[in-house]
Amino acid sequence: MRKKIFSGVQPTGNLHLGNYLGAIKNFVDLQNKFECVYCIVDLHAITNRQDPKELRSNILETVASFIASGLDPKKNIIFNQASVAAHSELAWVFNCVARIGWMNRMTQFKEKAGLNKENASVGLLVYPNLMAADILIYKATHVPVGEDQKQHLELTRDIAKKFNNDFNCGEYFPIVEPLIPKEISRVMSLRDGKKKMSKSEDSDQSRINLKDTKDLINQKIKKAKTDNEPIPSEIDGLKNRSEAANLISIYGSLNEIKMSEVLKEFGGKNFSTFKSKLIESIVDKICPIGDEISKLLKDKSHLDNILALGAKRADNIAKENLKEIYKIIGLTKFT
Secondary structure (H helix, E strand, O other): OOOEEEEEEOOOOOOEHHHHHHHHHHHHHHOOOOEEEEEEOHHHHOOOOOOHHHHHHHHHHHHHHHHHHOOOOOOOEEEEHHHOOHHHHHHHHHHHHOOHHHHHOOHHHHHHHHHHHHHOOHHHHHHHHHHHHHHHOOOOOEEEOOHHHHHHHHHHHHHHHHHHHHOOOOOOOOOOEEEOOOOOOOOEOOOOOOOEOOOOOOOHHHOOEOOOOHHHHHHHHHHOOOOOOOOOOOHHHHOOOHHHHHHHHHHHHHHOOOHHHHHHHHOOOOHHHHHHHHHHHHHHHHHHHHHHHHHHOOOHHHHHHHHHHHHHHHHHHHHHHHHHHHHHHOOOOOO
8 A cells, every 4th residue: 555644734834944854844755755645734723822814824824835845736735724624524523532531641732731721722632633633534644743743643543443443444544654754853942952943932043934034044053052062073972962963963954964974074173163054054955945935925826726726635535535434433424
């Protein structure tokens, strides 16, 4: 059976280097090898309150970022989640399959709800079931994930197994496997190497945005936190040096070389020398993407058309699978 890839990206807007190296770059590599479905998960976004105009804008900017980074809407199915109702319908089925104890154990709910979990939305609690529906409505076999997302994929596997067992339907839902890049591309903050690069961090100096100019990239990298030690020649020399390791990892990911090779090239040199080379690599890769994003955002009807065509393709697959699922569980759908 040919591998089918599914991945969803939240429409946060103003995507950054962490989004590119951690996800989008991998999507581009996968599109020539597998059947790929890439979804902008706008229904997940509303588990936290959103400004409607900003949400709409962020959806289009995410599409533009995909296309500018090299995703081909003809090779891949690219669409927004709200356009395909089968996601929500299957999520309700999974609400009835999954157990409350499973939801209560999800660490991301605890982190996002914080101490005030009684006031968190029900959607935030059960959104892992929607995530499972996103994947399984297409019978995806593989999902590209980072280490921090493995728990949700385990839940998807548990739901698939329980559904298959409860309804005695063999292996109707595949037991999805993770695709984890061998060379880690988890990009950390430029100000704190222990925190993930994020749009939610207050300081814009903590991240490289895909739309940053050459001058802004130069300024941010020069100010990026490091230490006073020279660059080591071996991986062990990066132990307890999270900021140094982060910049080395970024350079390696951008140039598609292992961290050990980066250290072999720059070992013994100071960070001012290395940062100049890192700036060159980021500018060469990111600035053309940023320019293309700006260009694409000037023609919103073109982006709407990409989403509409992708939604039609996704809906055709999802509707057929949902009919089969409803038949398995004894539901009738007349429309």
